[in-house]
Amino acid sequence: MxxxxxxxxxxxxxxxxxxxxxxxxxxxxxxxxxxxxxxxxxxxxxxxxxxxxxxxxxxxxxxxxxxxxxxxxxxxxxxxxxxxxxxxxxxxxxxxxxxxxxxxxxxxxxxxxxxxxxxxxxxxxxxxxxxxxxxxxxxxxxWEKGLVERRNSPVNWCPNCQTVLANEQVTEGECWRCHGAVEKRDLTQWYLKITDYAQELLDDLDQLDGWPERVKQMQANWIGRSEGAEVTFTLCGPDGEAPAEPTEDDLITVFTTRPDTLFGCSFFLLAPEYKGLMDLVAGTEYEAGVREVVEQAAKVSAVERAQGDREKHGAFTGRYMVNP
CATH class of the missing domain: 3.40.50.620 (HUPs)
Structure with missing residues (x-):
């Protein structure tokens, strides 16, 4: 043969x-x-x-x-x-x-x-x-239909490669290619308002005959539509007292899917990327601790931060909020 x-x-x-x-x-x-x-x-x-x-x-x-x-x-x-x-x-x-x-x-x-x-x-x-x-x-x-907008948002930036990295390309705060330290940088980007079609996308998942339920659930999670409410908290002054007539700068609005649990709210957490965070602690004894947390968070990808098995880190700002 x-x-x-x-x-x-x-x-x-x-x-x-x-x-x-x-x-x-x-x-x-x-x-x-x-x-x-x-x-x-x-x-x-x-x-x-x-x-x-x-x-x-x-x-x-x-x-x-x-x-x-x-x-x-x-x-x-x-x-x-x-x-x-x-x-x-x-x-x-x-x-x-x-x-x-x-x-x-x-x-x-x-x-x-x-x-x-x-x-x-x-x-x-x-x-x-x-x-x-x-x-x-x-x-x-x-763009003509009003479905495109431009705004600043933080991205993973590798100073050595001079390029933006996807979350999956950042490992333990390092660039997957050059292994240099990755930093967060605010860049102007374009966004498509897919939220306008979130419910339609969710409804159409039912038309995917033969698809595994776990895959359809993954798609639903990616679409990420949630029912909830926006709740506005009032920021107290450095003396711990709530302002008699709060200004726009004194108000912080959050989204929650469980407004019914508001009575049990015991602390208020700001993300390291919160725009006015360092202004809250400038010149205080809490500034160094907060800055350290911000710098550490900048070295960790969004994917890693979202994992439930990571140790939680934070620092007190010395400020308080009023539970509405």
Whole structure:
């Protein structure tokens, strides 16, 4: 029996399939439609075994659907505006465009070598102008509808790499790439008001037939819509006395899903990012302790801070609030 030699057999058959346009999408109105789309990869290097597993599953579904008589659209593309691609270009001291398109060519060759059933005429690359112009168009339409706003907010900033980091790229206060200390920095950013559609998004989760309940719950948690109330507390003066006629600067409003527990409120906690925090302790004996907590918090990612198993830290400001 002749030994199976993939390096000799597979390229020959893959060429035959390519010459025959075996995977080219042909639109046939008489057939039921099936759209098979896997997650687009980041072009920050060649594909790895995690990619092979993911795209093999999608390829099996696409081939199975085609054999069952479906008109199958099975495209491929690259999510080329992601942080991993940008940071990889910085790491390799290369122009982002050169590095990105070079990796796209490398990954495409690997995908072809795997024999996946993609129609390569149906390919999109997120950094191509003919693709991202539609993202810009959608942004403008949302702007016209009042669904876009611009405001300052804290981000993870790596002074060494001179770039913003996602929460997942900060480990124990260090940059995942250069291991330098990460700091919080206020930057002006654009925000999309998805909160206007929170309930609609939640309601439509019921239409996801076949989805595991735990996955739908994860989506609901990500949408994060909560029913509750805004409660305004009054800040006492340095002498501990509440102002007779509070001004706007004396009021701090919080959101709670449990206003019924307000009578049991025993302390008031300000986030380290609270804008007026250091003004409350300036020139007092509490300033150094509060500053230390703020500086420590700046070195911990939002993901790590949200974990319930972390030890709680804080410092007294010397100020009190009036429970309304």
């Amino acid at each position: 002749k030994q199976y030699n993939p390096h000799e057999i597979e390229p020959r058959w893959q060429k035959a399939w390519a010459d025959a346009d075996l995977y080219k999408v042909t639109e046939d109105a008489s057939k039921p439609k099936r759209y098979v789309l896997e997650m687009f990869p980041y072009p920050s290097g060649d594909i790895h075994m995690g990619h092979v597993r993911n795209y093999t599953i999608g390829d099996v579904i696409a081939r199975y659907s085609k054999m069952r008589g479906f008109d199958v659209l099975h495209p491929m593309g690259w999510d080329a505006f992601g942080l991993p691609a940008e940071n990889a270009a910085i790491k390799h001291h290369s122009h982002p465009a050169k590095w990105t398109y070079q990796n796209i060519d490398t990954q495409k060759a690997s995908f072809k070598r795997m024999g996946f059933s993609y129609d390569w005429d149906r390919t999109v690359v997120a950094c191509d102008p003919e693709y991202y112009r539609w993202g810009q168009w959608i942004f403008l339409k949302m």
